[in-house]
Amino acid sequence: MTLFVHLTAAKKVRSVRRAGIRARSRNHDGLPGVFCLPILPSYQLTHQWARELKRGGRRTVMVAVDFRVPDDEPVFVGYFSGGHERLPSAEAAALIAGCEDPRGYEVFIPRAITAKEVHRVRGVNQVTGWRYMPNAHGRFPCPCPGCVPRGQYGGAKIRQAAEVRGY
Template identity: 75%
Template sequence: MTLFTHLSPADDIRSIRRAGIRARSRDHEGRAGVFCLPVMPSYQITHQWGRELHRRGGRRTMVAVDFRLPDDEPVLVGRYNHRHIERTSAEAAALIAGCEDARGYEVFVPRAIGAREIHRVRGVNRVTGWRYMPNAHGRFPCPCCLARGEYGSAKIRKKAESRGY
């Protein structure tokens, strides 16, 4: 059994403990499921999405929900902005663990996670991770990738227009 972690707002803890993690996220093809990462020796890689989710979602406190999947369960794995490939959960964990730079990778489980599969719920450090994309420090964010109404998006689009983007 492979151990994975899913980052969720702390407001959802009671619901998650009672009913599990709902399949409310969508992958690139529109399938419902849950985004997660395998628990790795590196805290930063395991919780790399924390800072981006905190800033984009506007939630103050995030929690990590650790759950186990059978090693032969099919999942999708890949970088967040590339096409994902289907692998078993054990192969997906090994693929990410074997990467020289695993930042930006994600695993998509195309189903809900039941309450019985949850191993534990714990708090996470919210400053861990990256913003916009890995290695984005010092680079201007892409204005077309930001949703309208998102915090700071109007300022970024205005600055991009003045630069001629």
């Protein structure tokens, strides 16, 4: 059984313990399921999505839900902005663990996670991870309306700096 972690809002803890994790997210093909990562030796790499999820609008306290899936269950694995390939869960975990830089990788399980599969629910450090994308430090953020919507904190400054730079 492969151990994965899913990050969610702390207000959903009772629901997760009672009914598991619902398949609310959609992958690039529109399939419903659950995004997660395998538990890795590095805490920061295991919980790398926490900061990016908070930046994307989740303002509540996050928790980590650890759960197990069978080793031979097919999942989708890949870099967040690239294509995903279908592999057994054990191979997907080994692929991410074997990467030199696993930041930005994700696993997508195309089904809901039952309450019996949940191993534990625990608190998670709220400032762990990257923002925008891995290795974004020192790079100017994209000023397009899709990346920096109107009303976003600091958005006007980013758009103004882009005009000065000629973007």
